[in-house]
Amino acid sequence: MDEVVLKVKDLNISYRTKKGEVKAVNGVNFEVKRGETLAIVGESGCGKSSLGRGLIRLFPRNIKSVDGEIIINDKNILALTEDTFRKEILWREISMVFQGAMNSLNPVLKVIYQVAEPLMVHYGIDRESAFKRGKEILSLVGISEAFAERYPFELSGGMKQRAVIAMALITNPKIIILDEPTSALDIITQENIINLLKALKSELGLSFIFITHDIALTSELADIMAVMYAGEIVEISPVEEFYNNPSHIYTKLLLESVPTLKEDKDLKSIPGSPPSLINLPKGCRFHPRCPFAMDICKTKEPPIFRVSGNHFAKCYLARGDKDE
Amino acid sequence: MEEDNKINNEVVSEYTLRGILKEVLSYKAGVASLIILLFFLGITIYTVVAFPYSEAIREWNSSSAHLKKPRNAVPVWWGLFSGKNLPRNIDVTFNSNEGNPIHKEFSFTYDDFPTEINIFFKAKYSGDPPIVKIYWEKPDGERMLLEEHTIRSEEDTLYLSNNFSLENRLSTDIASKIGKPIDFSITVPRALFMKYSDKLEVLKGDYKITLDTKFANKNDSLSGELVIYGKLYGIAGTDHLRRPIQIALLWGTPLDLSFGLGASLSITFLELIIASISGWFGGITDSIIQRLTEIYMVLPFLPIMIMISLFYKLSIWSLLFVVIILSIFGSGIKTTRAMVLQVKNLPYIEAAQAYGASNWRIIFLYIIPKILPPVIPNLVASVPVYVFLEAILALFGVLDPTQPTWGRVLEDAFQNGALYKGYVYWVIIPSALLILTAISFSLLGFVLDRIVNPKLKEL
Numbered sequence: 001m002d003e004v005v006l007k008v009k010d011l012n013i014s015y016r017t018k019k020g021e022v023k024a025v026n027g028v029n030f031e032v033k034r035g036e037t038l039a040i041v042g043e044s045g046c047g048k049s050s051l052g053r054g055l056i057r058l059f060p061r062n063i064k065s066v067d068g069e070i071i072i073n074d075k076n077i078l079a080l081t082e083d084t085f086r087k088e089i090l091w092r093e094i095s096m097v098f099q100g101a102m103n104s105l106n107p108v109l110k111v112i113y114q115v116a117e118p119l120m121v122h123y124g125i126d127r128e129s130a131f132k133r134g135k136e137i138l139s140l141v142g143i144s145e146a147f148a149e150r151y152p153f154e155l156s157g158g159m160k161q162r163a164v165i166a167m168a169l170i171t172n173p174k175i176i177i178l179d180e181p182t183s184a185l186d187i188i189t190q191e192n193i194i195n196l197l198k199a200l201k202s203e204l205g206l207s208f209i210f211i212t213h214d215i216a217l218t219s220e221l222a223d224i225m226a227v228m229y230a231g232e233i234v235e236i237s238p239v240e241e242f243y244n245n246p247s248h249i250y251t252k253l254l255l256e257s258v259p260t261l262k263e264d265k266d267l268k269s270i271p272g273s274p275p276s277l278i279n280l281p282k283g284c285r286f287h288p289r290c291p292f293a294m295d296i297c298k299t300k301e302p303p304i305f306r307v308s309g310n311h312f313a314k315c316y317l318a319r320g321d322k323d324e
Numbered sequence: 325m326e327e328d329n330k331i332n333n334e335v336v337s338e339y340t341l342r343g344i345l346k347e348v349l350s351y352k353a354g355v356a357s358l359i360i361l362l363f364f365l366g367i368t369i370y371t372v373v374a375f376p377y378s379e380a381i382r383e384w385n386s387s388s389a390h391l392k393k394p395r396n397a398v399p400v401w402w403g404l405f406s407g408k409n410l411p412r413n414i415d416v417t418f419n420s421n422e423g424n425p426i427h428k429e430f431s432f433t434y435d436d437f438p439t440e441i442n443i444f445f446k447a448k449y450s451g452d453p454p455i456v457k458i459y460w461e462k463p464d465g466e467r468m469l470l471e472e473h474t475i476r477s478e479e480d481t482l483y484l485s486n487n488f489s490l491e492n493r494l495s496t497d498i499a500s501k502i503g504k505p506i507d508f509s510i511t512v513p514r515a516l517f518m519k520y521s522d523k524l525e526v527l528k529g530d531y532k533i534t535l536d537t538k539f540a541n542k543n544d545s546l547s548g549e550l551v552i553y554g555k556l557y558g559i560a561g562t563d564h565l566r567r568p569i570q571i572a573l574l575w576g577t578p579l580d581l582s583f584g585l586g587a588s589l590s591i592t593f594l595e596l597i598i599a600s601i602s603g604w605f606g607g608i609t610d611s612i613i614q615r616l617t618e619i620y621m622v623l624p625f626l627p628i629m630i631m632i633s634l635f636y637k638l639s640i641w642s643l644l645f646v647v648i649i650l651s652i653f654g655s656g657i658k659t660t661r662a663m664v665l666q667v668k669n670l671p672y673i674e675a676a677q678a679y680g681a682s683n684w685r686i687i688f689l690y691i692i693p694k695i696l697p698p699v700i701p702n703l704v705a706s707v708p709v710y711v712f713l714e715a716i717l718a719l720f721g722v723l724d725p726t727q728p729t730w731g732r733v734l735e736d737a738f739q740n741g742a743l744y745k746g747y748v749y750w751v752i753i754p755s756a757l758l759i760l761t762a763i764s765f766s767l768l769g770f771v772l773d774r775i776v777n778p779k780l781k782e783l
Contacts, residue, residue, distance in 0.1 A: 058678050061606070086680045096678050108693035118679045167679070300459040 005174045005207050006055070007031040011068035013047075013054050020278045021064055024050035026231040028068070032175065032224075037201065039206040039222035040233075041215045041254075043274050047231040048211045049099065052179045055097050055209065057085060072175070091118050095168040096177040097161075100184055104164045105152035112138070112148035115167045122171060137166045141196060157191035162196065169200070172320070177209045182217065194220050215258050219243065224310075227251050230275050230285040235318075237311035247307045247318035250286050284315070292317060347775050354771040362765035365575055371574040380575045383567070384728045390566035391481075392549070394439055397557035402749050408435040411554035418535060419547040425457075425536035428550070433528045438513045438552045440485040445548040447475045452540035458482075459536065460516060463529025475546070485512040503674040515554075561749050563733070564740045572728035573754060578709045579729050581761070583644055587710035590648050595656040596695070600687045602657065603664025613657065621652035626716070633722035640714065640727050649708065656702075663695040670694070697776040705769025708762035715758055730754040 012026035024047040032038050042048050053059065055070060057077065069076045069275060072093050077085055095118075098104045104116055118132035119125045125133075126315055135148050141162040143155075152160060158261055161181065169178050178197070182190040198221060210221055212213060218239075225242040227235045227250065235248040245251045256268045272289040281288055287297040304312050305319045348354035371380075383389050405411040411434035418426045447454055453475040461467045471490060473482050484490065495510035504522045508514075518525045537546050560569040569749060602613035632638070632646055667673065673690050681690075711730075717723050718731025719738060737743075737750040 053678075056678055058674070091679045096675075098671055098675050098678070100671050106672045106676070106690055106693075109689065117676075121680055121682075121685070146661070164675070167675075269596045 003034045003071065004031050005034050005285055006209075007069075007071040008055070009069040009071070011051070011054065011066075011070065013050055013059070013066050014064045015060065016062045016064040022277045023231050023280065024277055025054060028233050030224075030226060030233065030236060032207045032209060032303070034207055035201065035205045036223045037210055037221050038224045038226060039210045039212065039218035040226045041212060041218060041226055044213060044229035045277070046228045046274060047277070048213075048228055050231075051228070052096070052177045052209065052211045055177055056090060056094055057082075058096075061207070087122070091122050091171045091173060092158065092166075093173055094175040094177065095171065095173040096167045096179065097164050097181045099180040102157055102160055102184055105160055107152055109141075110149055110151055111163050113156065114152075115148075115163055115170060118167060134170060135164070137170050138163065140169070141166045141200075147162075157185055158192060161185060161189070161193055163198075165193075165196070169204075172204075173206075175207045175209065177211065179211045181210075182212075182214070190217065197221060211254075215254060216260075227254065230280060231277055232285065232314065234286065234315065235311075235313040237307070237308070237313075241289050241308065241311045245307070247305075247309070247311065247313035248286075248315040249290050249292055249317060250315075251313075253291075286315075329594050344775065348768070348771050350418065351771045351774070352583055353767040357764040357767035357771065360760050361768070364581060364761070364764070367574060368578045368581065371578060375574060377575065380571050380728060381726065384575075385726050386572050387565065390562070390568070391442075392551050393445070393562050393566045393568065394553040394555060395555055395566050396563065396564060396745075396747055396750075397439075397553075397555050397562045398747075399559055399561045399753070400556045401559070402561065403556045410434060410436050410556050410746075411438050411552075412556050413554045414438075414550075414552040416533065416550040416552075417548070418478070418537075418550070420537060420545045421547075424539075426535050426536050427532060429530055429532045430552075431528075431530045432517060432526070432552075434554075435526060436555060437517050437526060438554060440483075440553040441513055441551070442484060443482040443548060443550050444478040444551075445475055445482065445546060447478055447480065447544070447546045449475070449478075449539070449544035450541055454540065454544055454546050455538045457536040457538075458544065459534040461532035461534070462516075463527060463531060486511065491515070539603075553576075560753050561747075563736055563750065569733055569750065569753070573730065573757065575728045576733070576754070578729040579640055579727065580714060580731075581707075582762070583714050584707040584709075584711035584765075586644055587647050587651075587713075588703055588706045591651045591654070592656065592699060592706070594648070594652045594659055595654060595661055596692055596699060597687075598652060599657045599660035600664050600691050603661045604668055604683065604687055604691060610661075611763075613653075617653045617655075617657045620650075621655055623650075625650060629717060630720055630722055633717055633720075637724060638722070639724045640729065643714065643717065643723065647713065660695060660699065662703045663698070664691055667691055667694050699770045701773035701775060705766050707765040708758075711761050712758065730757055 008028055008030050011025055011028040012023070015022040015024055026047075028051060030038060040048050040051065054066065059066065066078060068078070070078055072089055075089070077089050079087065105111065108215070112131050112134045115138060116127070116130035119130040119133060120127065131148075133146050138148050139145065143159055143162050143166070145161065147155060152163070155163065165181070181197075182193050185193065194217065197208065201208065201221070208221065210218060212218060222239050225235075225237055225239050226233045227248065229250050235242075235246070235251045237247075242251075243255070246255055250270070253268065253270045256265075257270065259267055270289055275285060284290070284293070284297040284302050285301050287293040290297065294316065302314050302316050304314050307313050307318055344414045347681065348358065392413070392415070398410070411432075414430055414432070416428045416430055418428055420426065443458070445456075448672065456473045458470045458473065459467055460470050470484065471487065491512050494512065494515035498507065498510055498515055498518075498520060501520045502522055506522055508524050509717070514524065517526050518526045530647060533550060539546075558570050560573050562568050597615060602610045628650065629646070633643070636642070638646065668691065673686060676686055676690055714723070715731030715734060718729060718735050721732070721735055721739075723729075727733065733754040734751065737747065739752075740747075742748070742750040
């Protein structure tokens with residue numbers, strides 16, 4: 001269980017736009033072990049999706065630079081050629097469930113065709129056996145065989161989402177990136193999908209990278225929580241520690257802004273809006289919105305402090321009593 | 325989940341071919357267009373099955389096959405509107421075996437005079453040729469010698485109506501019989517079938533022709549056919565070369581429609597593919613295709629077509645090829661590319677890209693099916709454009725004249741001043757077919773547009 005399946009070292013991704021360089025992902029480091037789920041939370045536009053797509057090298061056309069290492073199977077996938085990456089890593093080792101599953105299916109192809117397509121594309125398996133395998137996977141995610149031969153518009157939102165998950169599962173990858181897999185679904189269906197993902201995790205020993213803006217949803221699935229702000233991971237921690245002892249001010253404020261069932265509390269909002277990724281503030285990127293900002297925050301970028309064990313935070317106030 | 329697993333079959337049926345047909349038929353315009361299309365389909369099947377193309381081409385281009393048909397005859401049904409009983413062809417065959425002299429009787433009960441009278445002889449002789457004396461007997465008993473004709477060859481034709489000496493003789497004769505000044509000219513057919521009065525009127529009744537042959541040799545024989553040319557022929561009349569126009573109209577249907585369909589199908593799909601490539605790959609590919617399209621759009625299409633057709637003798641199929649080549653970088657590329665740009669960032673295309681689908685797989689399996697529906701009505705509606713293009717080029721006289729097409733008929737009519745001479749049928753029938761084609765395909769295009777673009781339904 002301790003095998004590290006994905007390791008990201010100093011990943012930087014930047015885009016070219018007319019207004020200037022957009023630094024979408026900055027110095028991101030993390031690793032994911034087999035069977036572990038890493039949840040990445042953050043506001044819109046903080047670089048979550050860029051990171052998720054970066055992990056499968058799905059860059060937009062205006063990509064400027066990608067530095068760092070993404071290590072899967074002891075290989076730095078950023079150093080591989082496009083062709084080897086496609087043939088050896090993509091979908092065999094790591095696959096992705098896209099944002100807005102409602103639209104992630106081609107309306108003119110039958111569900112089974114699309115679910116089985118990665119098999120046909122990557123393994124060159126003939127249509128018949130690919131379809132057979134596709135039906136197995138579909139029943140694994142709870143779609144009956146009768147629906148395999150249907151078109152996407154005949155499926156409900158939850159079923160489409162299941163089909164897209166089946167598509168990501170069909171090649172038996174070790175890691176699945178879930179990019180907002182439950183957005184645009186109602187709360188009951190969300191719960192169903194999360195339960196499905198939990199079941200898959202324990203049955204198949206999958207590692208998930210769960211990207212979401214819904215911090216409440218992550219608590220059910222995640223083993224490790226990472227908070228992104230302005231392209232950086234500002235805090236990363238095992239899940240219990242994360243909720244019990246949030247260390248970065250941003251994380252604290254974020255958790256205070258989420259309603260909980262157990263206690264009756266006033267919800268707080270974080271004033272201001274996230275900085276533009278073109279024009280990042282000096283020092284700590286959160287300091288313009290931080291109620292506890294000190295002088296050092298405005299001038300010097302905080303290093304990453306170890307709070308305890310595997311709990312790291314990028315905030316001077318998280319330094320606590322311990323050493324760096 | 326239970327709820328989810330119910331299958332709704334009604335929704336699905338709408339998207340099958342039968343479902344689409346059903347929907348087309350729910351519009352009156354759709355019914356009308358399908359009726360017209362079925363009519364054309366019927367003509368096509370009948371023509372292809374009953375009248376082989378090689379035979380049609382041979383008949384259309386042969387000068388001798390139509391000698392016994394009337395020149396510029398109107399269609400039979402057209403004659404019904406004239407209010408008169410117009411003459412049809414009368415063929416009288418004769419053979420010297422039946423005895424000499426040969427007497428033949430026929431009745432003439434039409435209201436109008438025939439156009440021409442010819443006798444086609446077939447003779448067999450050794451030594452001196454036979455000499456034929458031709459007598460004409462009118463219903464009132466008047467008998468006259470028309471001609472004493474010496475057979476000139478084994479196959480000989482006596483053009484009675486072109487015989488000026490006969491015409492002169494008959495007209496002075498008739499003028500003296502009437503004894504009054506007359507305000508019409510007397511031609512041979514008129515002289516032979518008229519009442520002797522100052523009004524031009526047909527004498528109806530039984531006519532008799534007698535051929536008294538003098539053979540030089542006992543074994544000589546003479547047979548042949550007397551043809552009295554009428555004014556009615558077939559379903560579409562005949563042209564200036566006595567060719568039945570129906571040949572061209574019948575075969576023009578499959579030729580013109582396949583030309584139109586072929587051009588519009590191949591141009592639409594090639595444009596679709598090129599535009600998808602342009603939109604999907606972007607960058608330099610896109611720039612090259614777009615600049616090329618702009619150059620193509622500036623070129624004047626029709627003048628270039630005419631120029632090419634003048635330099636190279638084009639058959640309808642090579643014309644089709646040239647039209648396709650000259651049209652694939654048309655303005656359709658611009659609109660289709662715009663649609664591709666809209667579609668290319670759709671999540672499911674991104675997803676396909678993510679799991680490693682190749683560019684071509686994405687273009688053919690993801691992009692083209694997505695942008696196809698709005699293109700189909702245009703495809704259907706542009707069929708008549710190419711049918712008309714063929715007609716226009718034919719009208720300019722730059723297409724292969726041996727191929728019977730609708731445009732060809734119009735060109736002949738135009739060249740021979742059909743409208744000035746009153747041969748209205750010659751222009752109206754092919755024009756009507758062209759217009760029917762335009763109407764049916766346009767209506768079908770509109771209806772399909774309504775079906776595949778649901779936004780229009782709300783209007």
